[in-house]
Amino acid sequence: MSIPTTMRAAKVGVDKHYYDLVTLPVPQPKGYECLLKIGAAGFCHTDTMVLEGVFGGNKVIGSHEPSGTVVALGEDAERDERVKLGQRVAGMLKRDVCFECSDCKLVDWIYCQKGLNSGLDIDGFFSEYAIVDSRFCATLPDNMSFEQAAPLTCAGLTIYKAIKVAVEKKGILPGKGILAISGLGALGHLGTQMAKAMGYTTIGIDARPGPISLANEMKHKPDLTIDASKVNVEKAKEMINDLRPKGYFGWEGVDAIIMCADAVASQRYAINLLVPHGLMVIVAQPPTYTFEFRDFIFKDISVIASMHGNEIQLQECVDLCAKEGIRTETTTFTLDQHKEMCDAIHQDGWKGKAVMVFE
Ligand SMILES: [Zn+2]
Ligand SMILES: [Zn+2]
Incomplete structure (x- = not known):
């Protein structure tokens, strides 16, 4: 050549x-x-x-x-x-x-x-x-x-690694536990497809109609998409509860959430949607994340970050x-x-x- x-x-x-x-x-x-x-x-x-x-x-x-x-x-x-x-x-x-x-x-x-x-x-x-x-x-x-x-090589690998981190640290198994991805842009729409293809119960969250419909157009679409601009956290928890297996005993909400969204409002929404003792995996890079001591001390959530693999x-x-x-x-x-x-x-x-x- x-x-x-x-x-x-x-x-x-x-x-x-x-x-x-x-x-x-x-x-x-x-x-x-x-x-x-x-x-x-x-x-x-x-x-x-x-x-x-x-x-x-x-x-x-x-x-x-x-x-x-x-x-x-x-x-x-x-x-x-x-x-x-x-x-x-x-x-x-x-x-x-x-x-x-x-x-x-x-x-x-x-x-x-x-x-x-x-x-x-x-x-x-x-x-x-x-x-x-x-x-x-x-x-x-x-x-x-x-x-x-x-x-x-970047978007795909980053979200793939974040999914692995989330399911391993939180003990999510196919059919057991719920994984959410907040932000359905380049990373998020790949992530919902990967998580579904790997067998996990998957929720996609965004506040924009375009990315939500994109995630739903894919062959592997999330079990549920939530438009955070229209659905409040309480309602979202009810919708998520319907995905739990019969006889489920536990908290309402998602067990782990991967943050691919930059919007400040998406952070509080995600924290409130997490079950007590839930896990947030940070991938997006907004200038700051805002947490309260209550989130950690009383609700006992964990926050970790993940980079490309x-x-x-x-x-x-x-x-x-x-x-x-x-x-x-x-x-x-x-x-x-x-x-x-x-x-x-x-x-x-x-x-x-x-x-x-x-x-
Ligand atoms: Zn990149
Ligand atoms: Zn070195």
């Missing part, structure tokens, strides 16, 4: 809302890196924060959600044989992870403070070619397109989505349509995920 010397890319510009189209040298992989011919790259909410300069204003190529074909390997990657030339893969944003710090050794490399994040600290994937770490790649089943794979969970997530027909609602744009892409996600009625696709 002949690789050109230069490539086109969308780089964070001076303007706080748009990218600049630039031509750059094609990077060369070293060590465990591999070079991808990008097939698709997702546009995440975090990318808009990078454009606005929230992460220090690095002028990097946007996107941290890559999928593509392996076209060159660094010397360690070649020896390692985790990925091969010509293979279709989904990659991850982290590079230059140390594998020696406390985070790497005691918890998970995803927390490595020395690792660099593509699309935030270093160049990302809105480019014809890009570097990823071959050790963090998932191989794509034949029936999964690049366009469907790219959103799984590692390469093992990425492969599980990709395989689950391919096997179960779990789909991301996508709208695609080409590199030349980068401005339209940036505008589209702010328009009324926007739903799902914007993905940049390459030839």
Whole structure:
């Protein structure tokens, strides 16, 4: 496969809302890196924060959600044989992870403070070619397109991991216990499909009609969707109670709730909807979360946060989505349509995920 010397890319510009189209040298992989011919790259909410300069204003190529074909390997990657030339893969944003710090050794490399994040600290994937770490790649089943794979590397993986954390920590089993997802945007609509496909009783909550109907249009739709702008917590608890098995003895509400919503009002709604001793898993990144001591001391709720997963969970997530027909609602744009892409996600009625696709 002949690789050109230069490539086109969308780089964070001076303007706080748009990218600049630039031509750059094609990077060369070293060590465990591999070079991808990008097939698709997702546009995440975090990318808009990078454009606005929230992460220090690095002028990097946007996107941290890559999928593509392996076209060159660094010397360690070649020896390692985790990925091969010509293979279709989904990659991850982290590079230059140390594998020696406390985070790497005691918890998970995803927390490595020395690792660099593509699309935030270093160049990302809105480019014809890009570097990823071959050790963090998932191989794509034949029936999964690049366009469907790219959103799984961040949005999909993050919600997949959060579901695993919620069900494991709260002891939710298929048919036993109720899991809710608050916010049915890119993460949430993937999450309700995954949770249902895994067999859990699943509630989707949003206050906007678009995302609610999106979740209900999917093959794996939630057992119940709640429009928080119309249904108060007491009524919502009654609706949820109807999903409990006959003879259920316990509290009213949901056993665990995953927060994918930014809205402040969604936080209190979620806390009130939780059963006593319930679990909230934080995924969304609003500036603050507001809790009261009563929530913890008397109601005894637990709050934990969850970040995107590692390469093992990425492969599980990709395989689950391919096997179960779990789909991301996508709208695609080409590199030349980068401005339209940036505008589209702010328009009324926007739903799902914007993905940049390459030839
Ligand atoms: Zn992201
Ligand atoms: Zn480390």
